[in-house]
Amino acid sequence: MALAVAKDLLEQGFTVEVLEGRDAFAGLEKQWNAALAKGPRDEPMLRHEWMKAWIENFAPGAPLRIFVARSAGHELQAAVPLVETKERNLDTCFVPMTTWATPCNDQSQRGGVLLGTRGLEALQAIWDKLVLTPGWDRLRLRELPDGGGEWTLRAIAEKAGYPCGLWVSLRSPYLPLPELPKPELVSAPPAVAAVGPVATAPAIAVDGAAGAGAAKKPPKPAKPPKAQPLPDRYAAVEANVDAKFRQNLRRRKRRLAEQGEVKYLVVDGKDAKKLDEALGDFFVLEASGWKGEGGSAIAQKPELVGFYTQLARDAAKRGALALGFLTLNGKPIAAHLTLVQAERSFLLKLGYDESFAEYSPGQQLVSEAIKNACQRGLREFDFLGPWMEWKADWETQVRTHQWLTIFRPTRAGVLVHEARFTVWPVAKSLVARARQFFAEWKSRRGNSNASAADSNAPVADSNAPVAGSKSPAADLPAAPPKSSTREASPS
Secondary structure (H helix, E strand, O other), rough: HHHHHHHHHHHOEEEEEEEEHHHHOOHHHHHHHHHHHHOOOHHHHOOOOHHHHHHHHHHOOOOOOEEEEEEEEEEEEEEEEEEEEEEHHHHHOOOOOOEEEEOOOOOOOOHHHHHHHOHHHHHHHHHHHHOOOOOEEEEEEEEEEEHHHHHHHHHHHHOOOOOOEEEEEEEEEEEEOOOOOOEEEEEEOOOOOOOOOOOOOOOOOOOOEEOOOOOOOOOOOOOOOOOOOOOHHHHHHHHOOOOOHHHHHHHHHHHOOOOOOOEEEEEEOOOOHHHHHHHHHHHHHHHOOOHHHHHHHHHOOOOHHHHHHHHHHHHHHHOOOOEEEEEEEEEEEEEEEEEOOOOOOEEEEEOHHHHHHOHHHHHHHHHHHHHHHHHHOOOOOOOOOOOHHHHHOOOOOEEEEEEEEEEEOOOOHHHHHHHHHHHHHHHHHEEEHHHHHHHHHHHHHHHEEEEEEEOOOOOOOOOOOOOOEEEEEEOOOOOOOOOOOOOOOOO
């Protein structure tokens, strides 16, 4: 079988090798990024530097294998890095399993593999090699966006009889930016042509003035066309959002400006010392609010500090970093960490000083970041991460992400697949329905008890005062009527 697969690979024009360890992975950097730039998904989380930072900070001791496919000219066409973990938990239904997974976790926000110009064809070759390679019970590719080329693996695996499980993990908002129009050239009005014969005799001066038969001066040459100024792309973004949100944002900008000088600054990281200082300010600001209280802030975990510091430094070297700060009187009150690649802006992290919450510093910061993306001529602002209401305020679209898990068709693999992706969802649905039924039954029972209590209420006393008579309560002032409207909360 191995010889047959090798023959097929040669016929396809690919050679596949399995590299092991971090040193082997490090040697791929230049080829990796060159292939990525030519492929269908040129995104920062698929760059070699990103993968390297992830492996060094989140899986420093885990076994690493890289399945690499090259074309006949030895050009890198596809690569699938896989980190090994041995698991026996709820996710495996407590069956011992060895998982080979792409370097991806919640911090990645989007996953995938390297695909070059012939990446989709090369995935078949890599799959054939994976099938022959022992040591794994399931393959896991996290956070794959809908429409990504990696989904070819699912079709290949299912055709070969390998069970596949899907789980929707994220519905990630993104904002397509208005198209950058070409400048319109406006020509000067054409010169008026002379009517009738033009005198060619020389002009004769009479008392210092031209005579009646003097020749007319030739018309001035037309001025070159002028380029019209480009329309404000950010203004088009604002015009598309809800009117109330737009008004609130502008009002809060004015109110913050009343407190002092407000500036938006972007650190590009060209000065290494200033970059480290700015990252320190960003980490402190990001940990100042609920993230710090909940223990999820970057500054509270060394592996997160290492990961984001490496990402920022690597991006700064290639001019792809946008570390933005919103300052009030020179003090940072909000900050974002953004990477720019392939005409897109990727918002990785955002934080703000919650003592300024009444001014919505986070949304003011996003406003400036989107404006900056428009000025750079970018085509998309990607919020990344899960759907949140503050992201939806910008009238975003949604990009769905899913986990793809491929099981070997062994007895254990089929068992866990059926339990996780067939039995488990059905059981969860039944439990949810049972809870809903119980809640409705409890609500109906409460209503029936209330009705019974009303029917058992005592009949009016025959000695009660009749109309026109005065009771002791009649001397008490009436309670003020409750307003049917609620006072608007300050925005």
